Amino acid sequence: xxxSCPETPNCCDxxxxxxxxxxxxxxxxxxxxxxxxxxxxxRRGTKPTPGTIYPALKDLRIxxxxxxxxxxxxxxxxxxxxxxxxxxxxxxxxxAAFGEIFQEYDGN
Amino acid sequence: xxxSCPETPNCCDxxxxxxxxxxxxxxxxxxxxxxxxxxxxxRRGTKPTPGTIYPALKDLRIxxxxxxxxxxxxxxxxxxxxxxxxxxxxxxxxxAAFGEIFQEYDGN
DNA sequence: GTTTTAATATTGGGTTTCCAATACATTTAT
DNA sequence: ATAAATGTATTGGAAACCCAATATTAAAAC
Numbered sequence: 001x002x003x004s005c006p007e008t009p010n011c012c013d014x015x016x017x018x019x020x021x022x023x024x025x026x027x028x029x030x031x032x033x034x035x036x037x038x039x040x041x042x043r044r045g046t047k048p049t050p051g052t053i054y055p056a057l058k059d060l061r062i063x064x065x066x067x068x069x070x071x072x073x074x075x076x077x078x079x080x081x082x083x084x085x086x087x088x089x090x091x092x093x094x095x096a097a098f099g100e101i102f103q104e105y106d107g108n
Numbered sequence: 109x110x111x112s113c114p115e116t117p118n119c120c121d122x123x124x125x126x127x128x129x130x131x132x133x134x135x136x137x138x139x140x141x142x143x144x145x146x147x148x149x150x151r152r153g154t155k156p157t158p159g160t161i162y163p164a165l166k167d168l169r170i171x172x173x174x175x176x177x178x179x180x181x182x183x184x185x186x187x188x189x190x191x192x193x194x195x196x197x198x199x200x201x202x203x204a205a206f207g208e209i210f211q212e213y214d215g216n
Numbered sequence: 217g218t219t220t221t222a223a224t225a226t227t228g229g230g231t232t233t234c235c236a237a238t239a240c241a242t243t244t245a246t
Numbered sequence: 247a248t249a250a251a252t253g254t255a256t257t258g259g260a261a262a263c264c265c266a267a268t269a270t271t272a273a274a275a276c
Contacts, residue, residue: 180273
């Protein structure tokens with residue numbers, strides 16, 4: 001059922017947050033696909049498969065939010081200016097919508 | 109595109125959070141479907157339609173996370189014990205996974 | 217007792233998300 | 247050069263999410 005979080009019961013899938021998270025990670029530093037997967041694993045508990053991460057990156061690239069540059073066998077993904085603006089808005093929305101929930105469980 | 113949040117660019121849909129949010133709302137107090145919709149509108153900016161909210165509630169009920177009781181023309185939904193436990197876990201996961209993002213944008 | 221209103225519920229379907237499996241490309245080791 | 251290793255990418259499809267439109271149920275108004 002809920003493969004993206006083994007600890008979470010299958011009551012709240014929380015899908016739809018992947019692209020958001022990728023943009024946020026890329027705002028810290030440019031990364032290749034594998035690094036992004038590993039960073040996600042650290043935070044979410046599970047590692048997105050290649051079939052998840054690369055289509056997501058492709059989608060972000062098509063939308064102009066991310067740029068890519070081949071570097072040896074890796075492909076470095078970088079947040080575009082549009083992506084940075086989009087992320088800013090998305091973060092604001094995210095905090096407005098979910099901050100309440102977060103605050104309540106912070107520290108427990 | 110992204111109907112669930114007019115302010116968010118269509119880079120991060122943030123869908124998949126509806127059931128989670130419903131459980132969280134019901135942990136505050138029991139509510140009927142209309143009230144849940146209205147609470148969601150306050151927080152997310154858009155109101156889920158009946159075709160969204162009632163199937164979601166039905167799903168939660170089938171999973172045993174929510175109980176319902178007809179009261180006049182309204183149906184009061186209440187968080188079950190299983191639902192409370194599930195929500196607890198889900199909140200922990202949510203905070204672990206997204207707290208970092210939230211903290212950074214808190215106050216901006 | 218109809219009619220209107222309010223709330224719930226269902227149906228059908230479009231879109232998105234994500235994964236498993238597979239294939240491709242580039243570097244490194246031998 | 248050939249093989250192994252590493253990272254990237256695609257394809258096909260299953261499941262989930264959510265909505266528009268419609269139907270149902272119950273109360274209130276008349």
